[in-house]
Amino acid sequence: MAEGRFLPIIPTWFSNIASQRNAVLLSLIESWSPNSSVDVPRAFCKALVNGIEASEHSDMILCLLYYLVYGEENGYTFTPSMLWEALIAWGIRDKDYTVFTLTQISNACASFAFIDSQTEVMKLRSPLLLDYLRNEVFDDKYHTRHIRATFLYLTRGDHEGACRSSQELKERLKAHPFLCYAARTLAPSLAALPSLSYDTDFLKMTTSHRSVDSYLQAAEAWPYIDEESYDEFEAEEERWRCYTRGYTPLHLAAHFGARETLIQLLVDRGDNIEAQAANGQTALHIAAEIGDSSHTVKRLLECEANVAAVDEDGLTPLAHAIVYGCLESVRLLISHGADINALEEEDLLECYREKPDIAEFLVGLGVGMPEAESEPEE
Structure with missing residues (x-):
């Protein structure tokens, strides 16, 4: 039915066997036959996403899934701590406006992802669900949210200015595990959405040259997963000093392949x-x-x-x-x-x-x- 690939595991909030959502999923499985014209895996994933969208924390779960999908596609791994920072950057809060806890994040992902007990690296269980989310759910609206959240995240004062040593950068990436991913994916994300106007976001980020320096340094740094792997990579090549110093807003706009309007604004x-x-x-x-x-x-x-x-x-x-x-x-x-x-x-x-x-x-x-x-x- 799924060409050797697993269907997504039904999350815990589908546990009531009499629930309408569960009935939809069960009927899909029961109705399948080798001669069926229905794309059951796709319909299964669609029903599952419909259930997520109707759940209490839909925005939170979909944000987490967005990064698990595109992190894997771009060769990056995510941990609950990285996702915690991503949720804050997106402005997603619990119903009482408090920040979601790491436990809530881990529980929300447990049904969809494997979590390594040592590194806490997360990986989606179902390639079928990954493909469906990438092709059917996560459109330009989600990519735009990622870009705007990334610009906002990179202007934060608690990681402003380039670090002056390998150890200092390691401590920063350890405290802000989303930083490296945010910095590395900003330029490719902008290139993938050439019609997006981001002038206002850009101007806020480049108000201080310290934000520009910290962005460039993080974009060139080794990703931080744990101390052992980071120290090993840094011993091979010290990347904390690999970024180009002295970038002005015009340099950064050129680096992003900015639209004509932003270039003209900066010159004017x-x-x-x-x-x-x-x-x-x-x-x-x-x-x-x-x-x-x-x-x-x-x-x-x-x-x-x-x-x-x-x-x-x-x-x-x-x-x-x-x-x-x-x-x-x-x-x-x-x-x-x-x-x-x-x-x-x-x-x-x-x-x-x-x-x-x-x-x-x-x-x-x-x-x-x-x-x-x-x-x-x-």
Whole structure:
């Protein structure tokens, strides 16, 4: 019936065998036959979700399930402590406006998820339910709530400012286990919803450069599950210092591939379009190397961003674009005066290997592309 995959376990609040909801689920199972045209697993999941939506704490349970679904999809694991912070970020409270306890969260998830007794890592029991929630329930409305809650969470004063040591960052991530996930998923979440306007949320977050620094540091940090694993990862590579310092709001807007309206707003209020981060990059450097951010590149150029600016490695925005960006960004940079003759052979070779469409375009402009050395035959 489910192609070898388990149906979701009926939660405890379905325990009354005479209840209407339970009767729906039981009738689905009883009515199934090999020749049935009814998609029983889907109908089962739908009935289960309908039951969740009718329950007292539906908003809480669906928020928890949202993160269990998308955490697993994005390669992250969740614990009750992480979900506790997520609920606070979403503004979800109990009926008396108190914060849900870790026990309540664990009990709410117990029927749907396995919970590791040592690490407390949670994993959905039913792949069928996971697929149904992802494809049928968690739409752009939920993704928007995640984005807005994440912006709000990242502005909190109790984790503002970059940590000054590996130990300090470990203690912060231990105290705020949702921080790493929130920081790491914000940019991809924004990219997945290009029509979403988040100008107000962005401006609140970037009021203090300390919030920007703490966000960037957390986005590059090792996720904290327990001290042993974190210390092991950090001994391999100290990621607490991997973030780029000196980002301005314009740098961050470029990093997010922001819409034209936000770029224009920042320029109009007086932000320096030529400001350089610690690595010498301007906002145009950052936008140029993001594959789907030609609209951001276009508006920065319209605001007279300097196409000849060089970073600490002597690279222009065009040098970044031909290796990491997209063809439209390359076209825009060249049409605004970027010098194709200043491109280094090493960057052209990387372009030849990684971006054949851009390489072909450059050849059409008369750029001589170096040929990759052929691999020796064994």
